[in-house]
Amino acid sequence: MTITAHHAKYYAYDLTRQAPPGAADQLSMSLFDASVDLNPHQIEAAMFALQSPLSEGVVLADEVGLGKTIEAGIVLCQRWAERRRRLLVICPAAIRKQWATELQEKFNLPAVVMDSRAYRQFQQQGQPRPFEQRAVILVSYHYAARMQDDLRMVRWELVVIDEAHKLRNAYRPSNKVGQAIRWATEGRRKLLLTATPLQNSLMELYGLASLIDDHIFGDPNAFRSQYVNAGGDLAGLRQRLAGFCKRTLRQEVLEYVRYTERRALTQPFRPTDAEQKLYDRISEFLQRENTYAIPDRQRHLIVLILRKLLASSSNAIAGTLESLRDRLIDLRDSEQLELDWSSQLIESEEMETELLDEWLPPEENGEANGKTEDNRPEPKKLRDEISEIDSLAKAARAIGVDAKSCALLTALDVGFQEMGRMGAREKALIFTESRRTQDYLKDYLEQNGYAGEVLLFNGTNAGPEAKAIYENWVGKNQESGRATGSRAIDARLALVEHFRDNAKIMIATEAAAEGVNLQFCSLVINYDLPWNPQRIEQRIGRCHRYGQQHDVIVVNFLNERNEADQRVHELLTEKFSLFNGLFGASDEVLGQLESGVDFEKRILAIYQQCRTSDEIETAFRQLQEVLEEQIKSRIQETRQTLLEHFDEDVHARLRLRLEDAQAQLDRIGQRFWQVTGHILDGRARFDDARLVFDLHEPPKADIRPGRYHLISKTRSGEQGESPDYGYYLYRLSHPLGEHVIESAKQQPTPTAHLRFNITVHPGRIALVEALKGKSGWLTLARLTIESFETEEYLLFSGIDDEGRSLDNETCAKLFNVAADNRGPADLPAEVEQRLAAELAQHQRATANRSLEANNQHFNAARERLEQWAEDKMLATEKTLKDTKEQIKALRRQARQAETLEDQHDIQERLKQLEQRQRKQRRDIFKVEDEIEEQRDSLIAALEKRLARDQRSERLFTLRWSVV
Numbered sequence: 001m002t003i004t005a006h007h008a009k010y011y012a013y014d015l016t017r018q019a020p021p022g023a024a025d026q027l028s029m030s031l032f033d034a035s036v037d038l039n040p041h042q043i044e045a046a047m048f049a050l051q052s053p054l055s056e057g058v059v060l061a062d063e064v065g066l067g068k069t070i071e072a073g074i075v076l077c078q079r080w081a082e083r084r085r086r087l088l089v090i091c092p093a094a095i096r097k098q099w100a101t102e103l104q105e106k107f108n109l110p111a112v113v114m115d116s117r118a119y120r121q122f123q124q125q126g127q128p129r130p131f132e133q134r135a136v137i138l139v140s141y142h143y144a145a146r147m148q149d150d151l152r153m154v155r156w157e158l159v160v161i162d163e164a165h166k167l168r169n170a171y172r173p174s175n176k177v178g179q180a181i182r183w184a185t186e187g188r189r190k191l192l193l194t195a196t197p198l199q200n201s202l203m204e205l206y207g208l209a210s211l212i213d214d215h216i217f218g219d220p221n222a223f224r225s226q227y228v229n230a231g232g233d234l235a236g237l238r239q240r241l242a243g244f245c246k247r248t249l250r251q252e253v254l255e256y257v258r259y260t261e262r263r264a265l266t267q268p269f270r271p272t273d274a275e276q277k278l279y280d281r282i283s284e285f286l287q288r289e290n291t292y293a294i295p296d297r298q299r300h301l302i303v304l305i306l307r308k309l310l311a312s313s314s315n316a317i318a319g320t321l322e323s324l325r326d327r328l329i330d331l332r333d334s335e336q337l338e339l340d341w342s343s344q345l346i347e348s349e350e351m352e353t354e355l356l357d358e359w360l361p362p363e364e365n366g367e368a369n370g371k372t373e374d375n376r377p378e379p380k381k382l383r384d385e386i387s388e389i390d391s392l393a394k395a396a397r398a399i400g401v402d403a404k405s406c407a408l409l410t411a412l413d414v415g416f417q418e419m420g421r422m423g424a425r426e427k428a429l430i431f432t433e434s435r436r437t438q439d440y441l442k443d444y445l446e447q448n449g450y451a452g453e454v455l456l457f458n459g460t461n462a463g464p465e466a467k468a469i470y471e472n473w474v475g476k477n478q479e480s481g482r483a484t485g486s487r488a489i490d491a492r493l494a495l496v497e498h499f500r501d502n503a504k505i506m507i508a509t510e511a512a513a514e515g516v517n518l519q520f521c522s523l524v525i526n527y528d529l530p531w532n533p534q535r536i537e538q539r540i541g542r543c544h545r546y547g548q549q550h551d552v553i554v555v556n557f558l559n560e561r562n563e564a565d566q567r568v569h570e571l572l573t574e575k576f577s578l579f580n581g582l583f584g585a586s587d588e589v590l591g592q593l594e595s596g597v598d599f600e601k602r603i604l605a606i607y608q609q610c611r612t613s614d615e616i617e618t619a620f621r622q623l624q625e626v627l628e629e630q631i632k633s634r635i636q637e638t639r640q641t642l643l644e645h646f647d648e649d650v651h652a653r654l655r656l657r658l659e660d661a662q663a664q665l666d667r668i669g670q671r672f673w674q675v676t677g678h679i680l681d682g683r684a685r686f687d688d689a690r691l692v693f694d695l696h697e698p699p700k701a702d703i704r705p706g707r708y709h710l711i712s713k714t715r716s717g718e719q720g721e722s723p724d725y726g727y728y729l730y731r732l733s734h735p736l737g738e739h740v741i742e743s744a745k746q747q748p749t750p751t752a753h754l755r756f757n758i759t760v761h762p763g764r765i766a767l768v769e770a771l772k773g774k775s776g777w778l779t780l781a782r783l784t785i786e787s788f789e790t791e792e793y794l795l796f797s798g799i800d801d802e803g804r805s806l807d808n809e810t811c812a813k814l815f816n817v818a819a820d821n822r823g824p825a826d827l828p829a830e831v832e833q834r835l836a837a838e839l840a841q842h843q844r845a846t847a848n849r850s851l852e853a854n855n856q857h858f859n860a861a862r863e864r865l866e867q868w869a870e871d872k873m874l875a876t877e878k879t880l881k882d883t884k885e886q887i888k889a890l891r892r893q894a895r896q897a898e899t900l901e902d903q904h905d906i907q908e909r910l911k912q913l914e915q916r917q918r919k920q921r922r923d924i925f926k927v928e929d930e931i932e933e934q935r936d937s938l939i940a941a942l943e944k945r946l947a948r949d950q951r952s953e954r955l956f957t958l959r960w961s962v963v
Contacts, residue, residue, distance in 0.1 A: 002818045004754060005747040006956055008678045010815055011671040012744035013782055013794055013955065015732065018082055020791040020853060021053045030077035030107075032668045032732060039256050041248045042067055046074040048246045049191055053788035053854075054861040056213035057190030059164065061197040061247040066257070067546055068193040069102055072160045075191055076136060077107040081733065082790075084157040085134055090181060091162035093140035095538075099162070100138055101517070108733050110135035115143055129153070141166065145180035156188040161211070164192035168204040170211050171220060182211055197245060202228045205241065212244060216864065218871025225878050226871070240867065243860070260522075262544050262552045264573065265414060269407035270560045275314065278395050279562070282310055282317065285388065287608055292331060292377055292385055293324045304604050308433045311565070312528045313404065313441075316434035318396035325389045332382055404557060405444050408527065411555045412450075412505070415523040424550040427499070427521035430507045431539050433528040438507050441527070445505060453504035457516075461491045470494045492516065510535070519547040525555040531603040533572060564607055567620040571627070672732065673710055679740045684708075695736070699743075703736050704728075749956035753822040756962045761817050767810045768817055768962060775961035776800035777827070778811050779835045779954065783843050786949040787854050793846050797839040798960075799831070805838060814960060825959040835957065843952060862939055873928055880924060883917045 003011075019028070030046075031038065041062070049058050049071070062068050076087055089099055089111075100111040112118065112135045122130035131137055131147075131154050144151060161167065161181075170178025190212050198204055206223045209216040217223050217240075227237045250259075271279065285291070286303050294302050309316040408430075416426045432438050438456055445454050456463060461470070470487070473494030499506045500520050521543050530536055544552040556573075559565040606619040669691075676693070677686055683697040691710040698705055708730040731737055758768050778798030785791045796811030890910050897903040 002820065003674050003678050004819055004821050005678070006749050006752070006754060006821075006958055007815055007819065008675050008744040009747050009749050009955060010780060010794070011675045012741045013792075015668060015672060015675070016081075016741055017794060018790050018792045020850060021050055021789060021857070028668055030074050030081055032672070039067065039070075039253065041253045041256070042071045042074065045071040045246055045248065046078070049075045050078065052857050052860065054857050055189070055244065056187075056215075057159075057192065057244070059192040059194065059197055059208055059212070059245040061194055061245060063195055063248065063250050066248055066250065066253060068195070069099070069162070070106070072162070072191055072193055073103060073107045073109075076103065076109060076158065076160065079158050080107075080109055080136075086132070086154055086157045087136045087160075088131075088151070088154075088156045088158070088185075089136060089138045089160045089162065090141060090144045090185075091138065091160075092166070093142070095162065096138045096140060098516075103136055108729075108731055111138055112136070113138045115140070119147075141177055141181065144184060145177040148180040148184035151184040152186070156185065158191060159185045159188045160191045160193065162193045164208060164211070165194040165196045165204070167211055168207040171207050178207075178211075197247070202232070202237075205237075205245075209244070216240075216244065218874065221878060222871040222874045225874065243864070257546070260544070260548050260551045262540060262554050263418075265411070265418075265553060265555045266558050266569070267407050267411040267414075267555050268558045268560050269403045271403050272399075274395075275399055275402055276561050278314065278392070278399065279310065281395070282306075282321075282392055283607075285392070287611075292328055292382055293389060300601070300604065303608065304600070307604065307607060308528065308530075309436075311559075312432060312434040313437040314396045314399035314402045315440040316436040318393050318399075319436045321389055321393035321396060325386055325393060328382060328386045328389065331377060332379075332386065401444070404527075404559075405441065407557065408441065408445075408525070409448055411525055411557075415525065415553050415555055418553050419523060419550075422522070422550045424522045425520065426504055427518075428505045428523040428525055429518060429521050429543060430505060430525040430527050432507060432509060433530065435509060437528070438509060441507050445507075450505060455495060455499050455503040455506045457492075457495050457499075457506050457508040459509065461488075461495060466491060466495060469498045473497065516542055517545065517547075518542045519545060519549070522548065522550040522552045523555070524552060527557060529556055529569065529572070531568060531600045533599060536572065563613055563616050564610070564620075567616065568603060571620070571624060669710060672737070675744050676730075676737075676740050679743045693730075698736075699739055700735075703739065708736065749958075751825050751827050751957050751959070753825040753959040753961070754819040755822050756814055756817045756819045756960060758817050758962055765813050765816060767813045771800070771810070771814075771962040773962065774800050774802075775959065776806070777831050777835060777957070777959055778806065778814075779839060779957040780811075781839055781843070782953045782955055783846055784951050784953075785847060785850050787850065788857060791850055794955075795839060795842045795846060797835045797842060799834060799838075808842065814962075817962075827957060827959075832957075839952075843950075847950060858943070865939060869932060876924055876928065880917065880921065883913060887913050887917065 015028075031043065045060050045062065045068075049060065060068050060071055062071070072089075076089075079087060091099055096113045100113050103109040103111040110133075112133050114131065114137050119130045122133075129150070131150055139147070139151075167175075167178045167181060169175045170182045173179065192208060192212065194208075197208060203220065203223070206217055206220060226233055286294075286306055290296075294306075306317070306320065309320050412428060415428060419426050430441065432441065435458060438458065442454050442456055446452075455469075456466065470491040474490060477490075495506075496516060496518065499518070506518075506521075524540050524543050526536065526539065530539075540552065540554055544554075556569060558569050602623055606616065606623070610616045610619050673688075673691060680693070680695065680699070683699060684693045684695045686693040693708050695703075695705050695708055706728055708728050710730050728734065728736075732741065756768065758765065758772055761768075776799050778796055781795050781797075783793040783795055785793070794812075796806070796808045798806030798811045800806065887910065890906055890913065894903060894906045894910065897906055
């Protein structure tokens with residue numbers, strides 16, 4: 001279709017128009033720029049998050065597996081498109097990289113993981129305020145709490161808090177991290193993500209609400225008395241929650257989202273007598289108190305690490321025992337120990353670094369280590385311990401190939417047979433908790449049928465093979481725009497792509513459980529099984545996730561000679577349902593764990609304290625009873641009552657949401673493509689059928705030549721025709737896309753005669769066909785209204801030569817038709833007056849509709865503040881009522897007092913309570929006045945924001961005719 005400069009200008013303004021909150025096309029820019037499949041529940045959730053310009057935030061509480069990260073990404077992308085660039089994501093440390101990858105790959109949003117090292121680097125580069133970047137900032141909970149002063153200084157335009165249930169007690173003064181984050185983000189709009197908004201107590205809902213805004217509910221006492229105590233008003237609470245909490249259930253979206261299952265296989269192995277003897281000897285050593293090898297202060301963490309390595313491989317424990325022996329030799333020779341032993345162990349084995357935060361007490365490592373200079377080691381005891389550890393290390397080295405590694409070959413055979421039956425590619429992801437085991441397994445597999453097919457993935461990715469893969473990848477992608485320049489990020493991507501395209505097996509440490517998406521692999525082998533259920537879920541989630549085409553086989557190893565191992569496996573399988581079903585560990589179950597670390601500590605205590613089979617059996621039975629009590633909590637019924645809104649209309653509503661979004665995206669894609677063709681005419685060669693163009697003459701120095709493909713939801717990309725020819729996804733937010741849009745807006749569009757040809761138009765447009773053979777005039781203006789948020793409207797005013805008015809829709813439909821410019825046209829004065837008068841009328845009507853919508857937002861916000869004030873007054877009245885009840889109770893006691901001494905004591909307490917009651921009666925009116933004054937002040941601030949400013953800009957006027 002041939003378009004004119006007038007078309008291009010109109011399209012450009014239409015593509016970037018800032019729609020009012022709640023409008024059907026509010027998310028058009030962000031949905032078009034996102035490389036994600038459209039799921040209607042995600043669009044609806046994003047619309048919910050943006051529905052009111054006066055909301056301080058919302059909770060998105062979809063069940064596990066429905067894509068809350070995508071929903072948040074859409075909202076972040078929309079804010080970015082609106083030029084609001086102060087965006088913050090606070091999440092658990094383990095998933096920061098995953099967030100960064102998702103934002104960059106799916107939404108084209110630059111993302112910076114900010115930690116102490118990155119913060120220092122930005123300062124050294126001359127940036128005094130590192131949090132102010134042209135990128136989405138990602139921080140962990142603990143780092144956010146530590147940097148609360150710096151975070152508070154930034155006027156964040158959106159703060160996303162993932163796994164928000166971890167902050168459900170943020171309202172309590174004792175919750176230091178929660179209090180710090182709450183203070184740092186006060187007054188900023190927030191988006192809370194959690195699959196488990198309500199786990200054990202209704203007070204958790206109060207905690208999440210207070211994290212968003214202190215003015216949603218009153219104080220905790222008022223909330224308890226209204227909703228938590230016997231006879232609580234759950235219907236009233238549900239109504240209040242509906243304004244800021246949205247939950248979607250899996251059963252509601254199965255029509256749109258395909259989920260594969262995960263299927264568990266157990267691979268048993270039976271250690272040899274030599275292996276079992278080694279296990280028993282090391283286990284006995286670990287159960288012993290007051291050893292020099294294990295510092296008292298770090299004892300639990302180091303024992304945990306050693307037990308992990310003991311279960312991993314004889315190779316792993318041998319190397320660690322040798323390090324322990326050498327450390328004690330240093331102690332013998334210098335009588336001093338390096339204190340930070342646990343972090344050295346974790347670093348050398350590349351275990352998850354969060355263990356240090358989760359297991360060690362808060363004081364610094366430099367403090368007492370159990371061995372001080374005044375507590376010198378006993379020479380004989382130290383010599384005996386060195387000798388014992390040396391003996392254990394030699395016994396471990398003597399094992400050679402252990403039974404577990406032999407069983408791995410069987411597991412791979414079985415797993416690959418299942419892959420063949422499913423039609424899946426033969427790819428296996430093997431997780432181990434030890435770098436030494438990782439290196440050993442690679443050598444072992446290479447020697448047993450998998451030569452050249454095994455890839456290592458770890459925290460450094462610094463081996464010679466990884467280096468070669470990385471350098472080859474950078475060479476291929478240097479000019480494509482895919483190479484970021486960060487070795488850590490690019491090396492991870494290079495290894496993932498090598499695994500996808502070349503290797504059959506990836507052996508990974510915990511580093512691969514963070515921020516890596518491996519939907520192309522459907523076999524996960526837990527060679528070492530963590531005791532932390534949340535870490536297991538994270539591992540399996542690398543493959544069993546949205547986009548996986550096949551069922552995922554999960555293989556777990558089981559030591560047939562270790563009763564404790566068997567009971568752990570049973571718990572994880574039967575009680576947590578980690579390995580089977582559509583979704584694995586349900587949010588109902590994992591949500592009951594305060595953290596996986598608590599569970600891990602309970603398991604370690606059993607391994608350390610239980611010596612006999614009966615002791616192990618009893619300990620695990622008690623643990624299971626505790627878990628079942630938590631998991632079967634009565635709160636589940638309450639959760640359904642308050643948060644689940646399943647009804648018959650939900651499918652129809654979601655279908656309409658999807659159809660509307662797809663229609664909007666079709667329109668945006670078509671118009672963006674046509675504007676691009678118009679602006680880059682002569683600079684690029686276009687292939688309309690494939691929506692590809694080759695840019696051979698870039699319009700600006702910072703834009704590269706190459707092949708540009710209009711962003712596609714279904715294609716992952718294709719390579720250019722030569723190694724020097726770059727390949728790019730073309731989006732509105734791409735620098736070239738932004739240049740095209742701005743150039744179209746700046747196009748000169750003098751008054752001209754445009755002839756629209758409906759005869760050759762491929763489809764039917766009834767409104768335009770009715771104008772065939774007619775002509776007239778029209779004008780286009782942009783109306784901008786500044787109220788709670790900026791709203792932009794494109795308004796047409798048109799007439800035909802008979803003097804009949806054309807409505808806005810008819811004028812807009814004209815621009816769906818190709819036209820040719822017939823040259824300048826002289827605008828008669830009387831026509832100009834008529835068009836101006838009609839345009840002014842359209843603007844008044846639009847402004848009134850905007851005012852009506854904003855008044856609805858204002859009234860909803862005012863009502864929330866009225867409810868908050870009532871909550872606060874209720875709390876004040878309840879305090880007085882509680883005092884009255886205490887006085888009544890004491891008077892009853894006084895009547896029953898048996899001695900004068902008791903009578904005197906009661907009368908003294910009565911006197912104090914009556915004094916308090918008189919003071920509370922005097923104060924209650926003062927407190928109510930203060931609450932009303934605060935409420936009125938907040939409402940006045942809202943009214944001030946409602947004050948409107950509007951401006952109108954004429955974009956063009958033209959004479960039209962239709963043939």
